[in-house]
Amino acid sequence: MKGPERVVVRVPNWLGDVVLSLAALRDVRAHFPAARLEVLARPAFADLYAAISGVDAVVAARGVRAEADAVRGRYDAGLLFTNSFGTALSLALARVPERWGYATDLRGPLLTRRARVPLEVRHRSQVYYYRAVLSGVGLQVSASPDTSLSPLPAWVERGAALLGPGDWIGLNPGAAYGSAKQWLPARFAAAGDRLARQTGARVAIVGSASERPLAEAIAGAMRETPRVLAGETSLTDLVGVLGRLRLFVTNDSGPMHVAAALGVPVVAVFGSTDWRETAPQSERHALVRHEVECAPCLLRECPIDHRCMRRIETEDVVAAASALWQ
Ligand code: SF4
The missing domain is CATH 3.40.50.2000 (Glycogen Phosphorylase B;)
Incomplete structure (x- = not known):
């Protein structure tokens, strides 16, 4: 299958999780090197992604309906780092063709690729939780996770x-x-x-x-x-x-x-x-x-x-x- 040309990642809603998911976000970038990669983030955290090379744009996440309107027609694939039904519903309402994520919160039917939370991520850093969703939907992850942040001047x-x-x-x-x-x-x-x-x-x-x-x-x-x-x-x-x-x-x-x-x-x-x-x-x-x-x-x-x-x-x-x- 030809890879998606436009990918959006719905990133987590808490600042700590935003940081802990940076390694997985970098892995998405590495897996789709030629794709346009955008991030759907709470407005409070949107600016942080200016420091992450490989992120082409940030879209504000403002609730189910607004997120659906913001992503409609813009992406071939959406990847969820969130666990909620609502964030999956946004991608489904927007008819994003490929919708990938953990099958949590009864949202499995809304996804086109579903990952299970593997037992081995329990009691490990959540860095591995975010990386495991990539493995679960068939994407590659790097050998060593990179959650570093280099501030802009x-x-x-x-x-x-x-x-x-x-x-x-x-x-x-x-x-x-x-x-x-x-x-x-x-x-x-x-x-x-x-x-x-x-x-x-x-x-x-x-x-x-x-x-x-x-x-x-x-x-x-x-x-x-x-x-x-x-x-x-x-x-x-x-x-x-x-x-x-x-x-x-x-x-x-x-x-x-x-x-x-x-x-x-x-x-x-x-x-x-x-x-x-x-x-x-x-x-x-x-x-x-x-x-x-x-x-x-x-x-x-x-x-x-x-x-x-x-x-x-x-x-x-x-x-x-x-x-x-x-
Ligand atoms: S770990 Fe125990 S002491 Fe600490 S907040 Fe929870 S219930 Fe309270």
Whole structure:
């Protein structure tokens, strides 16, 4: 069969998954070297794909009907990195001739090539989950996955302008998914102070606009005066800022994956989530977690006493960060 000339990939809806699926996206590019390759992405993440060579254009994903209208008549094949019925329905409504993806969420009948989620991707990085869908629909995957991110020069300049000169340590005390993933704010503040004193670096607190009150509360609890950037950065600004850091201390979150993709040393504090599936994809990271019987629960809010995070002391994080700093 002649290969498709115009391919669209519907990419995931969470920033961390966007990063973890970059290796699979690069594999699609390699499998169809001559095709036009476009990405259907949530508007919040669309700009990130400017840094991925081989992506020819990005189309905004704004819900089932709008996505169907946006892709109708434009592609020979659509590949789903998402699992939902709705994203498959968009491609079907748009009559994209080839529709490939996992047969999850009862959407098998909407697909022309269906992959099963293989058992061997359980408890492995989700990088392999995204690559396995390619294998499952008959595409090749590369020998070694590449989830790296190289920021555009304008993003680097913006990050430098937002932070200023010198060494910087970033703190990321939020997590979009829910409070179960968040280490204790008072301990972020204490760890920030201790690391600033030990290293001479300045501290920046990043996050979204909704995490601004949390970031300000942590800043207010610190002896040092951190730069509070939560709510002040676009996604590409954030990439520039993260790329300027000497060290990033973070919950399991989208910015954690971005920092790892940039090669920034990351201290990742894990509680409710599965460290085997969503650990940062870089050799320069340290996982800090405490073994508890209920983890990973994958809940948004803790129904008990948040022991997975409460049992991680400031000292645990400072020790991991100090080792990475050196
Ligand atoms: S149920 Fe257990 S793993 Fe889940 S958030 Fe609460 S303490 Fe953590």
